[in-house]
Amino acid sequence: MNEQQSSPVHARGSPRGWLTSTLVGFCLVSAVLTVVAGIVQVSFGTYSMTLAQAWNTVFDPAVLFNLDVWNAFLLDGELPEMSTRRTVVWNLRVPRVVVGIIAGATLAISGAIFQAVTRNELASPFVLGVSSGAGFAVLATLVVFSGFAPFLPLIAAMGGTLAFLLVYFIAWKGGTSPVRLVLAGVIVNMVFQSLQQGLFFFAEDLGVVQTAIAWTTGSLTGTGWSEVRIAILPAIVAIVFALAGARQLNVLLLGEQTARSLGMRVERVRFLLSAVAILAASAAISVAGIVGFFGLVVPHIVRNIVGSDYRQLMLGCLFAGPALMVTADVGARLALGGAQMPVGVVTGLLGGPYFLYLMRKQQSMGEL
Amino acid sequence: MARQGLDPDVERSTELAGTDRVAIDSALVAEGLALSYPTSDEAVVDCSRLDIPEGAVTALVGPNGSGKSTLLKALSNHIAPDDGTVYLHGESIQSMDQKALARELGHLSQENDSLGSITVEDLAYHGRYPHRGFFDSVTEADREAVERALDLAGVDHLRDAELGQLSGGQKQLAWIAMVLAQDTDVLLLDEPTTFLDLYHQLRVLETIRQLNEEKDVTVAVVLHDISQAARFADYLIALDDGELYDWGPPENVVTEELLADVFDVEAEVRHDPDVRIQPKAALSDESE
Numbered sequence: 013m014n015e016q017q018s019s020p021v022h023a024r025g026s027p028r029g030w031l032t033s034t035l036v037g038f039c040l041v042s043a044v045l046t047v048v049a050g051i052v053q054v055s056f057g058t059y060s061m062t063l064a065q066a067w068n069t070v071f072d073p074a075v076l077f078n079l080d081v082w083n084a085f086l087l088d089g090e091l092p093e094m095s096t097r098r099t100v101v102w103n104l105r106v107p108r109v110v111v112g113i114i115a116g117a118t119l120a121i122s123g124a125i126f127q128a129v130t131r132n133e134l135a136s137p138f139v140l141g142v143s144s145g146a147g148f149a150v151l152a153t154l155v156v157f158s159g160f161a162p163f164l165p166l167i168a169a170m171g172g173t174l175a176f177l178l179v180y181f182i183a184w185k186g187g188t189s190p191v192r193l194v195l196a197g198v199i200v201n202m203v204f205q206s207l208q209q210g211l212f213f214f215a216e217d218l219g220v221v222q223t224a225i226a227w228t229t230g231s232l233t234g235t236g237w238s239e240v241r242i243a244i245l246p247a248i249v250a251i252v253f254a255l256a257g258a259r260q261l262n263v264l265l266l267g268e269q270t271a272r273s274l275g276m277r278v279e280r281v282r283f284l285l286s287a288v289a290i291l292a293a294s295a296a297i298s299v300a301g302i303v304g305f306f307g308l309v310v311p312h313i314v315r316n317i318v319g320s321d322y323r324q325l326m327l328g329c330l331f332a333g334p335a336l337m338v339t340a341d342v343g344a345r346l347a348l349g350g351a352q353m354p355v356g357v358v359t360g361l362l363g364g365p366y367f368l369y370l371m372r373k374q375q376s377m378g379e380l
Numbered sequence: 381m382a383r384q385g386l387d388p389d390v391e392r393s394t395e396l397a398g399t400d401r402v403a404i405d406s407a408l409v410a411e412g413l414a415l416s417y418p419t420s421d422e423a424v425v426d427c428s429r430l431d432i433p434e435g436a437v438t439a440l441v442g443p444n445g446s447g448k449s450t451l452l453k454a455l456s457n458h459i460a461p462d463d464g465t466v467y468l469h470g471e472s473i474q475s476m477d478q479k480a481l482a483r484e485l486g487h488l489s490q491e492n493d494s495l496g497s498i499t500v501e502d503l504a505y506h507g508r509y510p511h512r513g514f515f516d517s518v519t520e521a522d523r524e525a526v527e528r529a530l531d532l533a534g535v536d537h538l539r540d541a542e543l544g545q546l547s548g549g550q551k552q553l554a555w556i557a558m559v560l561a562q563d564t565d566v567l568l569l570d571e572p573t574t575f576l577d578l579y580h581q582l583r584v585l586e587t588i589r590q591l592n593e594e595k596d597v598t599v600a601v602v603l604h605d606i607s608q609a610a611r612f613a614d615y616l617i618a619l620d621d622g623e624l625y626d627w628g629p630p631e632n633v634v635t636e637e638l639l640a641d642v643f644d645v646e647a648e649v650r651h652d653p654d655v656r657i658q659p660k661a662a663l664s665d666e667s668e
Binding site: 256259260262263265266267269270272273274275276277319320321 | 456458478479480481482483486487488489491492493495496497498502503506507509510514515558559562
C-alpha cells in the first residue's frame with residue numbers, strides 16, 4: 013500500500029513499474045525462509061545431522077547434477093546407490109519439502125484467483141467447497157478405487173469442479189453475493205464432509221482410516237517423490253496460467269461492467285480462471301490433503317505487504333505460499349518431538365487468529 | 381472510414397429531426413428497440429428509431445427513471461434488447477466480437493466500483509485491454525495512447541496517486557482517462573458529471589468537448605442537468621418514460637412545453653442566443 017508509493021517513481025511513460033523493490037524484497041525473504049525451513053526440516057529427525065551437513069547434502073553437486081538421480085525422482089526410474097545420509101535426505105526428507113513447496117504455491121494461487129473471480133475477500137478453495145469436493149473424490153479413490161491413484165489430481169479436480177458448480181448453483185439468484193457464496197459453501201462443505209466421514213466405514217483396515225483422517229486435516233507426513241510426480245505437472249500448468257492471467261484478474265477487479273466495456277467476455281474469463289484455480293487446488297489436495305485456512309490467509313498476507321495488483325500478488329503468492337507451508341510443516345513435524353502433527357493443524361491454529369486480526373483491522377472485510 | 385457502411389435508412393433521420401435540416405450521418409443507430417430488466421416483463425425503453433450523429437456530442441436528457449442509462453447500456457451491448465437492433469457504423473453490435481466492439485466504442489458506466497490501491501496510470505493502462513492479446517506486452521502505441529489520455533483528462537500530475545486517495549472529481553477524471561486510452565471512435569458516458577463539484581463538472585465537459593473537436597470522436601452522454609446539456613451538447617435526445625420525446629439541436633428541443641411534459645416543471649425558456657432555462661415551479665402530478 014504505502015510501500016508501493018515510496019517505491020522509485022518510474023520514468024514518464026515507461027512500461028509499468030510493477031516489479032517494485034517491495035515485491036522483490038518480499039520474494040527474496042520468502043525464498044530464503046523456504047530454504048532455511050527446508051534445511052531445518054532435512055537435518056532434524058530420527059536420523060539427525062548438523063545443519064551444515066544437511067546443507068552440504070542438499071546442495072551436493074554429485075546429486076544435484078546427476079541426471080540418473082533426477083530420472084529416478086521425477087520419472088520413477090532406477091535409483092542409483094547412495095550413502096545412508098544421502099538416502100535419508102534425498103529420498104525421505106527433501107521430497108516432503110518439495111511437496112510442501114508445490115502445495116503452498118498452488119493453494120495460495122488458487123485462493124488469490126478465487127478472491128478475484130468472485131470479488132470476495134472471503135473466498136478460498138475451502139470456502140467455495142472446492143477443497144471438500146476434491147477431498148471427497150480423493151478419499152473415495154484412496155479407499156474404494158485405489159487403482160486410479162496416478163490420476164489423483166484429475167479426480168480431485170473433477171470433485172472440486174462439481175462442488176464449485178454446486179456452490180454457484182445454490183448461491184445464484186440473478187448473480188451472486190459474497191454472503192450467499194459463503195453460505196452456499198458452508199452447505200456444500202457440510203454435505204461433502206459427511207460423505208467423507210461416511211467413506212471411513214468402507215475402509216478395510218484401521219491404517220487406511222488413520223491415513224485418511226490425517227489426510228483430511230492436511231498432512232505432508234510420508235510424502236515422497238511419487239507425490240511430487242503426481243502433483244508437479246498440474247501445478248506447473250496452473251501456475252503458468254495463473255501468472256499469465258494476472259492482467260485479466262486485474263481487469264475483473266475493475267468490476268463486471270467495466271470489464272465488459274473493455275471487451276472482456278466476463279463469464280468466459282471467470283469460468284476459465286476458476287478452472288485454473290480448481291486445478292491448482294486439486295494439485296495440492298491430491299498430495300497434501302485439505303490444509304485449512306491456507307488458501308484464504310496467504311493472499312491476504314501478500315496483499316497487505318505487496319499491494320493488490322494481481323501481477324504482484326500472484327508472484328508474491330508463488331513465493332510466500334511455499335515459505336509458509338514449509339515453515340508450518342517444520343512445526344508440524346518437529347514441534348512435538350516424537351509425534352508428528354498434520355500440517356493442517358498448524359496452519360489452522362496460526363491462520364485462524366491471523367484472519368481474526370485482519371477482520372478486526374479491516375472494517376469492510378468481505379463487505380459482509 | 382466507416383461511413384460507406386452506413387445503413388441506407390439514414391435519410392429517415394431527417395423526418396425526426398425536422399424538415400429544415402439535411403440528412404445526418406449517424407455513428408450509432410437503434411431500430412425498434414425494446415428494453416426491459418430481467419426482473420420484469422414490462423418494457424423500460426421502447427423507441428422505434430434513435431440516432432447518435434457522427435462526430436457530434438449528443439446529450440440524453442430526461443427525468444429519473446426515464447430510461448436514459450438503460451438505453452445507453454443497450455447502445456453499448458451491456459444488455460441485450462428484447463427486440464430491435466443497434467448498429468454501429470452500419471454493423472449490428474450484437475453480432476460483433478466483444479473486443480472488436482470495445483476498440484470502436486467505449487462506455488463508462490455511472491457507478492464505478494471503488495478501487496483503493498490502483499494508481500491512475502495503471503487504471504489508464506487497463507483502457508488498452510481491447511487492443512492487447514492475452515500474452516501481449518505493452519507496446520509503444522499503448523504507451524502513447526495512455527500518455528495522450530492522461531494528458532487530455534488532465535490527470536497527468538496524478539498518475540502515481542492511488543484512486544483511494546483522490547476526490548470524487550479526480551476519480552471521475554481518472555476513469556475518463558481510462559476510456560480515453562481505449563481510443564475509440566464512439567464514446568458513451570453515463571452521467572459523468574453527477575455528484576461532482578462545479579469545477580470538476582466543467583473539467584469533465586471540457587475534456588469531452590476537446591476530444592470531440594480534436595479527434596472527431598462521437599460522444600453520447602447522459603446528463604442530469606438539462607440546462608447544462610442544452611449549453612453543452614450539439615444534439616439533445618429527450619426521453620420521457622422510456623419513449624423518445626424529441627430530438628434535435630438544443631434550441632429546437634428545449635421548449636417550455638418539453639419542460640412541462642417531460643420534466644413536470646413550469647419554466648421560462650429564453651434564447652439569447654444560448655438557451656436559458658428559468659425553472660419556476662414543479663407541476664402537480666396529474667394523472668395521465
